[in-house]
Amino acid sequence: EVQECETCTLPCQVERPCKHACPKRCHPGQCDPCAQPVESACHCKRTQLNFLCSELATIASGAPYEQKRRLSCGKVCHKQLPNCPHACARTCHAGVCPEEESCEELENVRCPCKRRKEKWACKQIQGALLARDGKRSYTAATILRLLECDTQCGKAASSSLKPSEQTAAAKNETADNAKVGETSAAEYTTLEDSTSRSKLSKADKQREREERRLARLAAQEEADAKKAMKARLQLAKKVLAVLLLIIGGLGCGLILFRVAAPGDL
Ligand SMILES: [Zn+2]
Numbered sequence: 001e002v003q004e005c006e007t008c009t010l011p012c013q014v015e016r017p018c019k020h021a022c023p024k025r026c027h028p029g030q031c032d033p034c035a036q037p038v039e040s041a042c043h044c045k046r047t048q049l050n051f052l053c054s055e056l057a058t059i060a061s062g063a064p065y066e067q068k069r070r071l072s073c074g075k076v077c078h079k080q081l082p083n084c085p086h087a088c089a090r091t092c093h094a095g096v097c098p099e100e101e102s103c104e105e106l107e108n109v110r111c112p113c114k115r116r117k118e119k120w121a122c123k124q125i126q127g128a129l130l131a132r133d134g135k136r137s138y139t140a141a142t143i144l145r146l147l148e149c150d151t152q153c154g155k156a157a158s159s160s161l162k163p164s165e166q167t168a169a170a171k172n173e174t175a176d177n178a179k180v181g182e183t184s185a186a187e188y189t190t191l192e193d194s195t196s197r198s199k200l201s202k203a204d205k206q207r208e209r210e211e212r213r214l215a216r217l218a219a220q221e222e223a224d225a226k227k228a229m230k231a232r233l234q235l236a237k238k239v240l241a242v243l244l245l246i247i248g249g250l251g252c253g254l255i256l257f258r259v260a261a262p263g264d265l
């Protein structure tokens with residue numbers, strides 16, 4: 001209870017539960033709820049929400065359900081999940097992100113030779129990794145070879161690859177190996193055509209670089225071949241010129257010989 005006193009013209013001196021002073025001049029009775037605008041980060045911390053000071057105090061001391069609701073920005077949480085390359089897909093929420101085993105994002109999984117390909121939900125991939133390797137976590141650089149090779153795989157590998165396909169396969173292999181070296185992710189491997197854009201661009205860049213390098217090498221080889229051809233042509237010309245010179249010289253000699261000693265022939 002605030003003690004009643006004579007009203008004066010000074011600003012209200014009553015201390016309030018928050019750090020803001022009462023904006024009124026000396027007044028009888030209790031102060032109004034604090035109307036200072038304040039900001040508070042939402043659960044996901046990506047948005048600053050606006051409240052009145054007293055409103056925020058009420059929320060903070062209120063029911064947990066109300067706190068959860070009022071402090072959500074209403075947008076997608078988007079926090080990086082700890083065990084997979086994906087972001088939390090839930091609406092801005094209180095507490096830690098839901099267990100990663102509930103992640104529904106789709107990823108390509110392949111067999112060791114990469115012929116077979118299937119789309120699995122992330123939670124399924126994590127379950128398979130956990131069963132196989134004892135840990136569920138994987139990154140965008142991990143090649144998910146979780147399918148078994150079948151009989152078709154052996155056939156495809158041994159026979160019918162055209163030379164062009166073989167080079168392409170070799171190229172992919174190089175890119176993959178480079179990636180594995182980079183991340184030192186043991187025996188898993190990356191999908192070169194994953195659905196996620198960031199991963200796709202990483203794999204694509206790697207392949208693009210490799211392709212550019214090969215193109216450069218090819219161009220270099222072609223230039224070298226042209227140079228060698230030119231040199232050979234020039235040599236041939238020189239040899240021809242010398243031959244003509246010799247023939248010409250012999251012819252002249254013969255004529256001179258005949259002119260000098262016609263009787264002898
Ligand atoms: Zn007063």
Ligand SMILES: [Zn+2]
Nearest residue numbers: 018020034053
């Ligand atoms: Zn206040």
Ligand SMILES: [Zn+2]
Nearest residue numbers: 012014022031
């Ligand atoms: Zn006051």
Ligand SMILES: [Zn+2]
Nearest residue numbers: 042044073092
């Ligand atoms: Zn938020």
Ligand SMILES: [Zn+2]
Nearest residue numbers: 084086103122
């Ligand atoms: Zn995931």
Ligand SMILES: [Zn+2]
Nearest residue numbers: 077079088097
């Ligand atoms: Zn989340």
Ligand SMILES: [Zn+2]
Nearest residue numbers: 111113149153
């Ligand atoms: Zn296979």
